[in-house]
Amino acid sequence: MQPDYKNEEKRQSTHYRALGFFMFFLLLFVAFISFGIGYYPLSATEIIRAFAFRFGYEGDVLPQAITIFWSIRFPRIIAAILIGSSLSVAGVAYQGMFRNPLVSPDILGVSSGASLGAAIAIMQGSPNWLVQLAAFSGGISAVSFSYLISRKSAHSQTLSLVLTGAMITALCNAGVTLLKYIASPTDLLPQITFWLMGSLAGVRINDIWLSTAPMALGLITLFILRWRINLLTLDEDEAKSLGINIRRYRLIFIVASTLMSSAAICLGGLIGWVGLMVPHMGRSLAGPDYKRLIPACAMLGAIYLLIMDGIARSVLALELPLGVVVSVMGAPFFVFLIIKRRES
Secondary structure (H helix, E strand, O other): OHHHHHHHHHHHHHHHHHHHHHHHHHHHHHHHHHHOOOOOOOOHHHHHHHHHHOOOOOOOOOHHHHHHHHHHHHHHHHHHHHHHHHHHHHHHHHHHHHOOOOOOHHHHOHHHHHHHHHHHHHHOOOOHHHHHHHHHHHHHHHHHHHHHHHHOOOOOHHHHHHHHHHHHHHHHHHHHHHHHHHOOOOOHHHHHHHHHHOOOOOOOHHHHHHHHHHHHHHHHHHHHOHHHHHHHOOOHHHHHHOOOOHHHHHHHHHHHHHHHHHHHHHHHOOOOOHHHHHHHHHHHHHOOOHHHHHHHHHHHHHHHHHHHHHHHHHOOOOOOOHHHHHHHHHHHHHHHHHHHHHHO
16 A cells, blocks of 8 residues: 555656646636737747847837836736735635635635725725725735724624625725715726726736735735644544634634735736636646645636736737636636535
8 A cells, every 4th residue: 555655646646737837837828818918919939029028129119018017917917916826825725714715815704804995995086006005905804803802702703704805805895885975976986896806907017016015915914824724624623623723724824815815906906706716727637635636726726817808908909807807717616616506
């Protein structure tokens, strides 16, 4: 039995490495294609020349191509990669913590809190960077309230977190609805509505720098401690019998996931389904082990959101909101996934 076990482990490791290389090169390919998609399409030659221009290339390249590549599409593609990775990793971490495959990153109210913060900033006529900061603070505050209130409950912490998260989400959504009701229909209401639909159209390189630090901190934390999430998927009594401090690790993972989710939302607005659907795709490819699942979901999320953003830019002459495209494409896939899982 021992040689068979070793051979199976070696086969799985080889499969996972091959899968990792494939997804990495697929990510590069999709990113390259994304540079050419848009109202002003770029050919492969123009993309390469515009990229090389920043590093001293002096050949024939159109100034418009350089501007579109570096000022518009480069920050947009980087933002899609960061947001897709962050939401996917946060989603798979939450699903492991709550032992529920239907959990998404907004279960504790991060999306609704960020929406309320952004709506308040927009009502005040704040600049874009302040709207981002308000959205980030709103998401962090909502999850913090959910966690602190759940600590006072007599029920299990998992159940308390879910219930308080639903309560905070309802309160924040009510606040957003009230602000939309009193907002001026000529300027403020369209701004709030557009932000809530999610889009990467207005992302610039300076916006990315504001969100990179919390995303990187959360991703690195979950990557280093990813094997611990396997223990949180066990029953609480069983995990405690192994000497695991469940409360401490759950708090660490909640903080890391909230940092990523809040930063992603403040950068691109509300983009749903990514953190719910991509983890299922990751499990079907990399298996349930979080040591392999976390990196797989990070790359899959980036690839998925790049593809969705390309569709949003290319289906119609008018760019579609990214959040709408992700929902339209994601909901049927998720229904298919549920039906297939039940049949199997």
